[in-house]
Amino acid sequence: MAEPKPTKDLPQTPNWHRKDLLGIRELEIGEIEMILDTAAAFKTVGARDIKKVPALRGKTMVNFFAEPSTRTRTSFELAAFRLSADVVNISATTSSLQKGETLKDTALNLQALHADIIVLRHSSAGAPKFLADRLNSSIINAGDGAHEHPTQALLDVFTIREHLGKIEGLKVAIVGDILFSRVARSNIWALKKLGAKVTLVGPSTLVPRSFEEMGVTVARHIDDILESADVINLLRIQHERQRKEYFPNLNEYIRFFGLTKARGAKLKPSCLIMHPGPINRGVEIDSDIADGLQSVILAQVTNGLAVRMAVLYLCSTAARKVR
Amino acid sequence: MMDLIIKNGRVIDPSNDRDEIADLYVVDARISAQPPAGECETIDARNLVVAPGLIDIHVHLREPGQSHKETFETGSQAAAAGGFSSIVCMPNTDPPADNPSTITWITDRARASASVNIFPSGAITKGLNGEEMAPIGSMVQAGIVAITDDGHCVQNHEVMRRAVEYARMFDLAVLDHCEDYNMVGHGVMHEGYWSTVLGLAGWPRTAEEIIVARNILLADLCETRIHCQHLSSGGSVRLLRDARARGIPVTGELSPHHIALTDEFLSSFDTNYKMNPPLRAPQDVVTLIEGVTDGTVTLLGSDHAPHAPFEKEVEFDRAPFGIAGLETELGLFLTILVHRTKAIDLNRLITLYTVNPATLLRLPKGTLGIGADADITIIDPDLEWTFRRDKSFSRSRNTPFDGWELKGRAVRTIVAGKTVWKT
Numbered sequence: 001m002a003e004p005k006p007t008k009d010l011p012q013t014p015n016w017h018r019k020d021l022l023g024i025r026e027l028e029i030g031e032i033e034m035i036l037d038t039a040a041a042f043k044t045v046g047a048r049d050i051k052k053v054p055a056l057r058g059k060t061m062v063n064f065f066a067e068p069s070t071r072t073r074t075s076f077e078l079a080a081f082r083l084s085a086d087v088v089n090i091s092a093t094t095s096s097l098q099k100g101e102t103l104k105d106t107a108l109n110l111q112a113l114h115a116d117i118i119v120l121r122h123s124s125a126g127a128p129k130f131l132a133d134r135l136n137s138s139i140i141n142a143g144d145g146a147h148e149h150p151t152q153a154l155l156d157v158f159t160i161r162e163h164l165g166k167i168e169g170l171k172v173a174i175v176g177d178i179l180f181s182r183v184a185r186s187n188i189w190a191l192k193k194l195g196a197k198v199t200l201v202g203p204s205t206l207v208p209r210s211f212e213e214m215g216v217t218v219a220r221h222i223d224d225i226l227e228s229a230d231v232i233n234l235l236r237i238q239h240e241r242q243r244k245e246y247f248p249n250l251n252e253y254i255r256f257f258g259l260t261k262a263r264g265a266k267l268k269p270s271c272l273i274m275h276p277g278p279i280n281r282g283v284e285i286d287s288d289i290a291d292g293l294q295s296v297i298l299a300q301v302t303n304g305l306a307v308r309m310a311v312l313y314l315c316s317t318a319a320r321k322v323r
Numbered sequence: 324m325m326d327l328i329i330k331n332g333r334v335i336d337p338s339n340d341r342d343e344i345a346d347l348y349v350v351d352a353r354i355s356a357q358p359p360a361g362e363c364e365t366i367d368a369r370n371l372v373v374a375p376g377l378i379d380i381h382v383h384l385r386e387p388g389q390s391h392k393e394t395f396e397t398g399s400q401a402a403a404a405g406g407f408s409s410i411v412c413m414p415n416t417d418p419p420a421d422n423p424s425t426i427t428w429i430t431d432r433a434r435a436s437a438s439v440n441i442f443p444s445g446a447i448t449k450g451l452n453g454e455e456m457a458p459i460g461s462m463v464q465a466g467i468v469a470i471t472d473d474g475h476c477v478q479n480h481e482v483m484r485r486a487v488e489y490a491r492m493f494d495l496a497v498l499d500h501c502e503d504y505n506m507v508g509h510g511v512m513h514e515g516y517w518s519t520v521l522g523l524a525g526w527p528r529t530a531e532e533i534i535v536a537r538n539i540l541l542a543d544l545c546e547t548r549i550h551c552q553h554l555s556s557g558g559s560v561r562l563l564r565d566a567r568a569r570g571i572p573v574t575g576e577l578s579p580h581h582i583a584l585t586d587e588f589l590s591s592f593d594t595n596y597k598m599n600p601p602l603r604a605p606q607d608v609v610t611l612i613e614g615v616t617d618g619t620v621t622l623l624g625s626d627h628a629p630h631a632p633f634e635k636e637v638e639f640d641r642a643p644f645g646i647a648g649l650e651t652e653l654g655l656f657l658t659i660l661v662h663r664t665k666a667i668d669l670n671r672l673i674t675l676y677t678v679n680p681a682t683l684l685r686l687p688k689g690t691l692g693i694g695a696d697a698d699i700t701i702i703d704p705d706l707e708w709t710f711r712r713d714k715s716f717s718r719s720r721n722t723p724f725d726g727w728e729l730k731g732r733a734v735r736t737i738v739a740g741k742t743v744w745k746t
Contacts, residue, residue: 100638124638125522126592146522210519
């Protein structure tokens, strides 16, 4: 098949060599910047009347979500559509994983069907690496256990850069359930690499001291960071059965860590309020603050599309080079 | 069977304080003071070490019920290739070895198909469920040499206390896999920097140490030998050091992977680095080795835990714990403890593999005394070799040591006067 001809406004990326995006930890600073710059170029596509470029025409992307997701799955799907790829969605409940098929066998079958790109969401940390070690297809990590969620971190830093013009030197607080959060880990790597100062805030049971070895500061109380933060990234707080031993109840969580109206008033006017969603209004974030002027929560969603277009484009281009 | 003369070897027999260049005689499958009278085989052991047959007290042979992982035949061949003439098999089989019929079946089956001596251990509790005492006395009559719920850990201290107390009646050692289930939860690796980075659930040191501490208290209370298996935490060594200084009958065991590897290896998400207890941090490795040097850790064991490739080749948190170890343990310990760190000398290493396990489990093994069973391991302590798992005798291939260059290995294993393996 003839190579799809890049339109003249498609970014040229001769220095991208990864067929897979498994995490932020292993990325060089230049690679992160290349994704962000590529995403900026793609963002203009979404604002056009005709929202499609032929970059991945003839490519097949499998959206393999072994764990529930709406926003990330839809975002990847739309990103692929805008790049003219063909998309198949597979979820845990509709796949043969339900019948006891192993991840390895499912993956080999997808490869046998000539899937060029597999976007994997999985509850087990390392599952995307497991596939990448075994398949020729491009593997994009859409969240693996508590390990990494690289495209989320990329869209977060993209959004910060878009609104504040830079990352370096910014004070970014990540608040909430850090221990079980892949979003937190990927954000820590991305922000640290780009020169931000990262502070983690949350109950000591959910922000163990071992995070300090990743080069971040751990604050005991949300009030300690309100006045100085340039960005506050609030994570969804869950209080399901398995979390019971980590903090007593949601009221007590809100008392110490919730971004209430009173706390919101202490923020710098320029401070961005971010959330990877889905938000719990009235828990980690006051409803009015979520909808307020400092909130960039919906901008994150929009930017997610551009970032995922960039990642799909770069990795599939590299896969072509590898083959 | 032919009688033997093993000539000019360095005979190291710690049970008799013997370390000298000498000839060793085997007559009628026993160690003899006199050379064979008639026809015999002569083995040249110049520049080699002639030791009592080594004993590994911590082996999973998977029969009955899991013969797709290992069998008495394949596991005992792996043991022979590793230099072991005697091994103790763990009871976490399917069904578990928690009753005299299963023990008898194991003994019969092992005798029919194994190339080394296999000594069964029996479960502490029925079904390894930690609740109800297994028929320990009947299993003793059927031939067990220890009780353990290995793979599991009795959580109820009262159940454990009564089992330990009961075992005293049979002069039986209790072997314990030290793990507090509530603290471990779904933990799959050492809780520390790397579990933080990888997002894998942590299995904290404390969850081992708290059970080691429990066992120290119970060994003291019941005046019965409790042996803490496969120690992974430096803190466990400190607890045992203190307890042993006070004369409490507790012992500790070291498996080679816990000093050969650290938790950082898990960043590959390779399930061949997944074992229970988990690989820990570099400071634990240092303390574990110190424990061997100062005599706190007195036993070595592989925790040979074979699993089929299809079982291990899955998502990290879904893979079973454990690695195969019989064929690499002696090489790893020689390389790390004797050659690289010089933590102990060869003589001491042989003590840890012969006298100490024989003493703990009251086995009539581990000695080259006159009249003893002619179980002999001939070791080339300086031989440089590379382990290849595709050459392994085990039915499984789950080892992280494929391609490792090691120094020192067994070159011949003799069981009851018969060479069961040689290089």
